[in-house]
Amino acid sequence: MYGSRRWVRRGPGELLGCDMKKFLAAASVAALVIGAASSANAAITMSYTVANQLYDVDSGQILEDFDGVDSALTTYSGNLRGPFDSVYNVSDSAPPPYTGPGSIEACCQDGENYDADPTRYGSVQADQSFTFSTIAGYALTSFSFYIGSPDEYNRLTFNLLDGTSKTFSGHEIWGGPVFNGDRTAGYRVYYDFGGAKVTSISFESIGANAFEFDGLAGSVAAIPEPATWAMMIMGFGAAGTMLRSRRRAFA
Numbered sequence: 001m002y003g004s005r006r007w008v009r010r011g012p013g014e015l016l017g018c019d020m021k022k023f024l025a026a027a028s029v030a031a032l033v034i035g036a037a038s039s040a041n042a043a044i045t046m047s048y049t050v051a052n053q054l055y056d057v058d059s060g061q062i063l064e065d066f067d068g069v070d071s072a073l074t075t076y077s078g079n080l081r082g083p084f085d086s087v088y089n090v091s092d093s094a095p096p097p098y099t100g101p102g103s104i105e106a107c108c109q110d111g112e113n114y115d116a117d118p119t120r121y122g123s124v125q126a127d128q129s130f131t132f133s134t135i136a137g138y139a140l141t142s143f144s145f146y147i148g149s150p151d152e153y154n155r156l157t158f159n160l161l162d163g164t165s166k167t168f169s170g171h172e173i174w175g176g177p178v179f180n181g182d183r184t185a186g187y188r189v190y191y192d193f194g195g196a197k198v199t200s201i202s203f204e205s206i207g208a209n210a211f212e213f214d215g216l217a218g219s220v221a222a223i224p225e226p227a228t229w230a231m232m233i234m235g236f237g238a239a240g241t242m243l244r245s246r247r248r249a250f251a
């Protein structure tokens with residue numbers, strides 16, 4: 001009925017009618033397109049804030065508190081202040097407010113001492129920056145941090161895996177209002193990445209002192225290398241080809 005037509009069985013590792021080099025190239029391009037599309041559709045937004053939530057987090061976990069917690073998947077570089085064991089008064093930086101166990105009296109807000117965190121905290125001085133990064137092969141998928149005495153000249157920049165960035169300035173960081181450095185104001189600020197992956201975050205203080213923060217938190221995930229994406233796509237293609245070959249042999 002079928003004349004001299006012959007069906008040739010292929011080994012499970014062979015691709016029918018497809019040049020391997022072309023397939024690998026296509027797989028690599030597809031991986032890049034998938035990565036670019038996911039980043040392009042993502043938008044980082046300030047989600048919500050919680051007052052005085054220094055150590056407790058609603059999502060993720062504390063990755064860096066500059067004292068006892070230091071995640072192996074993240075690094076940081078920048079100025080630190082503290083720890084303190086008595087009333088602290090320095091004009092160019094203020095410890096974040098804290099009313100929990102171990103708090104100290106720090107000076108001053110409108111002539112009055114306020115309750116503050118005695119542990120180390122990040123303090124970025126005028127026209128300097130502090131960088132919080134993931135190690136190679138990993139990225140942040142969520143983030144929150146505790147900001148103290150918020151100032152309009154503070155700036156926070158998220159650097160994404162695809163090479164783009166998103167910057168929040170002044171009250172955009174914590175969602176307003178404008179505090180003008182009120183030392184009694186402290187908020188844990190949560191951000192929604194919308195599916196984006198962030199490799200580093202820059203903290204800057206533009207033209208004046210200072211940007212104070214503590215308790216950097218979030219979630220960290222491994223990033224598949226481009227070669228891994230290519231092998232995954234190649235595997236899907238090979239599986240599809242095998243299924244098609246089996247259907248033909250059955251027919």
